[in-house]
Amino acid sequence: MTGAFLAALEKVGGVAVCCGTLQQAVACLAERVRGPLLLPPSPSLQRLDLAGQLRAAGVEVVSADFHQRAPAAGAGLTGANFAIAATGTVVLESTAEATRLATTLPEQHFVLLDPRKIVADSSAAVPLLRQLHARLPQTFLAYITGPSRTADIERVLTIGVHGPKELYVLLCEGVSDDLLES
Amino acid sequence: MSKQRSRQYKARIDQALAAPRLQETLHRFADAYLASRENAFAGHDFQALRAGIAAMKDDVRDRREEYLAQFTRNAEAAGATVTLARTAEEANAYIVSLARQRGVRLVVKSKSMASEEIHLNRALQEAGIEALETDLGEWIIQLAGQRPSHMVMPAIHMTKEEVAELFGKVTGKVEPAAIPHLVQVAREQLRQGYLNAGMGISGANIAVAETGGLALITNEGNARLVATLPKIHVALVGIEKLVPTLEDAHRVIDVLPKNATGQLITSYVSWIRGAVPCGEGRKELHIVLLDNGRGALAESPHCRDALRCIKCGACANVCPVYQTVGGHVFGHIYISAIGIILTAFFHGLENAAELVRACIGCRACVAVCPSGIDLESIILHLREVLGEEEGIGAGKALVFKRIMRNRALFHTMIRTASLLQKPVTRGERTIRHLPLFFAGLTEWRSLPAIADRPLRDQWSGIAQRVEKPRYKVAFFAGCLNDFVYPELGRDLVKVLNHLGVTVSFPREQNCCGVPALYSGDRETATVLAEQNVAALLAGNPDFVVTTCPTCTMALQRDFVDLLRDHPRWAARAEQLAAITIDVSRFIVEKLDGGSMLQGLAAPEKVTYHDSCHLKRGAGVWREPRRLLADSGFELVEMAHADRCCGFGGSYSFTSHPDIARHILNDKVVDIEKSGATCVAMDCPGCLMQIRGGLDKQEKPVRAAHTLQLLAELLPPEKS
Structure with missing residues (x-):
């Protein structure tokens, strides 16, 4: 499942970093983050x-x-609440405004994902989506698949128009195996 | 018919045809689209996916009151304010008054075709409220003062140089025409807009009744900003966007990006339900559900399938007319095939009138529609409605009503015409020039002369010797075979006799009625259907074989539809439809002809042109290829083999010859590039068009009906 997710993520221009430990993930972030990091x-x-x-x-x-x-x-x-292997999608419950601001305005978005949270495809995602809806009266759920993109000028694919220009998924076991928790 | 309207429309066509860069852009886009779409659907069953969407959307259409109530209940429980706008005016009034009450001066918008539909920006502007489009394509056309020329890619008609010039006016600098730079300019220029705006306005791709939530399917990330930063979010949602459950929402999400842009999924799918937190408090979410003609469309038995549309824009991507003139000509607000139908219901039939006639009827859109909408049939129906409302023109009315319905008179007149053309043809079978005001017709293609003796007058002289025939079939020739290409009838007899089949020619057969039907004269088409059903069933044939796919569709589809409510004819029309078969399919399926013709041909390089109505109407495309390959021809595929040749019957003669000419040129280029010395096809209309184009451009490639190529392999007739 992780292999399929990585392949799909790469196809849409996302960058996967496999981190053996949380320390590695922290080091990776420290190396790559440009400017203040919204957490x-x-x-x-x-x-x-x-x-x-x-x-x-x-x-x-x-x-x-x-x-x-x-x-x-x-x-x-x-x-991330969970991820979808078939499309390389990260699913993030973003009801809190801070989560939405952190994932829309800056040029870089880093996601710390436990590989145990990867499900196969959209049909496996729907029951989880339903449970997330049931937990909160208001919801903003986001499927995020790669960085922001456009092809509006001469249909040339260009990365990073309004949203993040870079999407990193740091895979790290031990973060969480609760598919409803972000 | 409004003469002024037609004149303006023709002027727009001329203007578009004079812009070769537009055609280049759209052609390149179309090629890239087909390739990426194919990749995206690899391993998926497109037919099953679209059947699922169609069934779900039909259920929503039939139970829309129930789902609307459920959606509204759930959305309101989550803190949203839901309102139903019956008209564009009601929707605009609601949004404008909300903005005024809240003191909003600046609105940021993400892409919404519904807002284009109701001219929301104009309404806001008139109220002194600035509306800033943030989707890159929408911002470009807003700066240019234009409207979208494509539902998904609004600025596809513009070049990077044009965009650079527009952006330069905003920044006050000379902006280089490099796309990454231009995208960065948009990012920087629009960013402050999100932060300053008092209201964000979006559309929605899906409204989920089960949750009361909306789903936005986007790539740029601007919709997320529009829905997040301003205190107020207004979502303008056509009521056809309703789906019952989250599973149903995923039916749309699993197909829309694949069919729209060839992406497995877009960068973002945002599921928004209710008044989510915003700053210290909660966001104000207003959902404006828009009817504006959708309810009426749902009640139209002929047109209601159009409500299944998920707005992917694929019908434009594959449309040869769109590729030739673009969405500013072939569209009103909504463009291309679906645009014709939506325009008729949302913006009035008068705004769709010219567009209804601009469809060439090639059914390319029908083949890629993710909701299984038979767009061509609906457009034909609208043409009938227009024919009834505006008339079909005095000339056509005379021909259809007074002449065609009287078979003997019609055929006498064609015979007479063959005599009148003599001074033009000078004994040749091809007309290269016509005198005076008819000259335009042969400017870009040679035309065949009407035969000296039509097939019907030659038939009794064609000897048929078949011992113990395997089948007795009747031949429905259609006008072109009968009067222009009678030799094809002889070829048919020769090939079928060789394969053990005898052929009869029912003399009472008349025109299939398609020219009348496609011009909007249903009444004449019905009379002709009755005449043909009677004529063709009279001899009790095993099959009725055809060599013209448009006739085949008439016999198989249109006659059944036209005669459905006539007790005397309905069952007989069904019976005829059941035994009607294209001759290449007949030879392959019923006669196993491929093996009987095996290896007779010299290995000449032949390419094959798929006729629109044969491939996408009758579902025949493998059969003629197999016959050619089995016979020993070297079959080489041309690019875009199943793209229309631009014939379209009267389309290329009277209604849109200039567009037809461009589509033909594309075909000639593809044929030439294939390297074949012969192009085969199974339609006398395509043959007339393609042979005429090759001849006029003096290309050393022969155009032939497959039957002609097969007949040439057999020993000469003894008569």
Whole structure:
């Protein structure tokens, strides 16, 4: 399943980084993040104290005042509820505004994904989608497949028009195996 | 018919035809689209997927009140405000008044065809509210003061140089015409808009009754910003976007990107339900459900399948007329085949009148429609409605009603015409020039002369010697075979006799009625259908064989439809449809002719042109190829083998000869590039068009009906 996900992600211009440990993931982030990193609330990332580890690695982490800080931020980091192998899609419950700001405005979006959360295809995704709808009265759920793209000028594919120009999926076992948690 | 309207429309065609870069762009796009679409659907069953969408959408159409109520209930429970706008005016009034009440000065918009449909930007502007389009293509055309020329790629008609010039006016600098740079300019210029705007307006691809949520299927990420940053989000949603469940939503998501752009999925699918958090409080979400003619469309028995449309734009991508003139000519707000139908219902029949006639009827759109809409049939129906409302023109009315319905008179007149053309043909079988005002007709293709003696007058002299015939078949020749290419009838007899079949020619057969039907004269078509059903069934043949696929469709499809409600004729029309068969399929399926003709041909390079109505109407394309290959010809495929040749009957003579000429030129180029010395086809109309084009351009390639090539392999007739 992970292989299929990686192949599909690569096809849409996403970058997968297989991290053996969380330390590797932190190091990878520290190396690649350009500018302040938005870190919206996320149960799994909070449990692992990503913010602390990233700060220790020298990353400027933003975890409050998102509305003000987002326009000038360089990157956003989120977890993922689950991912879809067939299309290389990350599914992220983004009801909290901070999550949406972190994944729409900056040029880089990093996703920390536990490979155990990868499901096969859209038909496996639908029951999960339904459960996510049932948990909250209002919902903003996002399928994210690669970076933002356009082909509106002469149908030439160009990456990064309004949303992130770079999408990194850091695969790291041990983040979370709860498909409803981000 | 409005003369002024027609004149303006013709002027738009001329203008588009004078822009070769537009055609180049659209042709390149079409080729790339076909390749990426094929990749995207690899390993998927397109027929099953589209049957699923069609069934789901039909259910929604029939139970729309119920689903609308369910959607509204759930959306309101999640904190959204839902309103149903019956008309464009109601929708505009609601949105404008909301913006005024909230003191909104700037609105950011993501792409919404529904907002184009109701001219929302104009309404906002008139109220002093600025509307900023943020989809790259929409922003480009907003800057250019134009309307979209494609549903998915609104600015496909523009070059990067034109875009650079437009952007330069915004930035006050000279912007280089490099696409990555231009995209970056758009990113920077539009970013502040999201942050400043008091309202975001989007459309929606799907409204899910089960959840009361919307789904937006996008690539650029602007819809996510439009739905996130401003305090107020207005989603304008046509009521046909309703689906019952999340599974049904996925039917659309699994097909729409593949069929629209050849992507497995778009960069983003956003599922938005209710008033999500925004700043310190909650977002204000208003869902405006738009009827504006959709309810009426749902009630139209002939046209209602158009409501299945998921707005993928594929019908434009594959349309030869669209590729030739673009969406500003072949469209109103909605473009191409589906656009014709939606225009008629959303913007009035008068705005669709010219477009209804601009369809060449090649059914390329029908083959790729992800919802299984028979677009061509609906367009034909609208043509009939227009024919009834506006008339079909005095000349056509005279020919169809007074002449064609009287077979003896019609055929006498054609015979007379063959005598009148003598000074033009000078004994040749091809007319290269016509005198005076008819000259335009032969400017770009030679035309065949009407035969001295039609097939019907030669028939009794054609000897048939078949011992113990395997089948007795009747031949429906159609006008072109009968009066222009009678030699094809002789070829047919020769080949079928060789394969053990005797052929009769029922003399009472008349024109199949397609010219009348396609011109909007259903009444004449019905009279001709009755005459032909009677004539063809009279001899009780095993099969009725045809050599013209348009006639085949008439016998198999149109007669049944035309005579459905006539107790005397309905069953007989069905009976005729059941025994009607294209001759190449007959030879392959019923006679195993391939093996009987095996290896007779010299290995000449032959390419094959698929006639629209043969491949996409009768479903025949493997059979003639197999016959040619089995006989020993070296079959080489040309590019776009199943693209229309531009004939289209009266389309290439009277209604749109200039478009037809361009489509023919494309075909001639493809034939030449194949390297074949002969192009085979199974339609006398295509033969007239392609042979005429090759002759006029003096290309050393022979055009022939497959039957002619097969007949040439057999020993000469003894008569």
